Amino acid sequence: MIDRLRSYVEDETPTGDTGALNAFADRLVQRYADLGGTARRVAAATGDHVVADFPGRGALSEAAPVLFLGHHDTVWPVGQLAGAMPWRVADGVIHGPGVFDMKGGLVILESALEDVSDADHRPVRVIVVADEEVGSPTARELVTAESAGVIAAFGLEPPHPNGDLKTSRWGSTRVRITVTGREAHAALDPESGISAIDELVDQLIAVRAVVARHQQVLCNVGTIEGGGRTNVVAGSAWADVGFRFVDPETETAVLDAVTALPPVRRGAVVEAKVMSNRPAWQPSPATDELLAKVIAAGAEVGQQVGGAAASGAADTNLTGWLGIPTLDGLGPVGKGAHAVHEQAVAATLTERAALVAAIIRTV
Secondary structure (H helix, E strand, C coil): CHHHHHHHHCCCCECCCHHHHHHHHHHHHHHHHHCCCEEEEECCCCCCEEEEEECCEHHHCCCCCEEEEEECCECCCCCCCCCCCCCEEECCEEECCCCCCCHHHHHHHHHHHHHCCCCCECCEEEEEECCHHHCCCCCHHHHHHHCCCCCEEEECCCCCCCCCEEEEECEEEEEEEEEECECCECCCCHHHCECHHHHHHHHHHHHHHHHHCCCCEEEEEEEEEECCCCCECCCEEEEEEEEEECCHHHHHHHHHHHCCCCCCCCCCEEEEEEEEEECCECCCHHHHHHHHHHHHHHHHCCCCCCEEEECCCCCHHHHHHCCCCEEECCCCCEECCCCCCCEEECHHHHHHHHHHHHHHHHC
């Protein structure tokens, strides 16, 4: 499993790198075919997704499938492996870009599918998304369509630090605020200009004011760009803002207010556009029942399984929001998602594979 994980990590796949993602998708299609599945690439402009179906066996062969959700894009650019995050295994810990989020989860699922190849189990469907790290904007319809009729959904994202699974998630929405001003000479004719950068700063302050009116809302300005030269009043600027919401009502209230903010400066044009959205996946009796089944499956392989709510978002937000019994966090135990110290505990690869195999056999 470590060797396969290394081969996946060394195949760097940053979000938006179409060539790298499609090449990796080809690897997954072949791998799933080797494991007995029927797999295909689903075209998307920024990188293709992968869908695979594995037939059931025995008495459950005609039962509703169980769904596993993963992604093959990472936040790391090509070259990260040769720079600040070289692959290494030390003291039972694996280091490298994507080992934790979430190529370790892909390897875990593959090993579990090998383990159940001769066992009775219901059909298995797998969706591996190419743009999860930016909110899965091109995959939402795919996940919605392919999750129809499944009995339960499981995410291969990292678990809580103690290994607990994730039983709900905050909603996550990415908004781009774009400002159009008017360029002018910054010294000779500043009054003729409208600074898009100054307007954007004031808009972001207004966004903070909106967020402050609500409890349990997270807001992060992740990217800012604008202007060109210090002697030119900036004519354009934009920022990408990430929001996290605990419930749909708060999400609606905040987004309605943010997208309706008026310009501060006369003549400035402000547009706030939702770039991607994952609705809040809230706790439910269906998820509680699913967790009880997984706890029992874990006991069969000598593992104690727990569950707790999570603030991070993933594609399981969508299946949970759709009312499908859902759990996430079946990836390896580790830490450092989206950080240069990203790492996974090697021993948990086999532990998680055994748990996933037990889930496939019994849920």
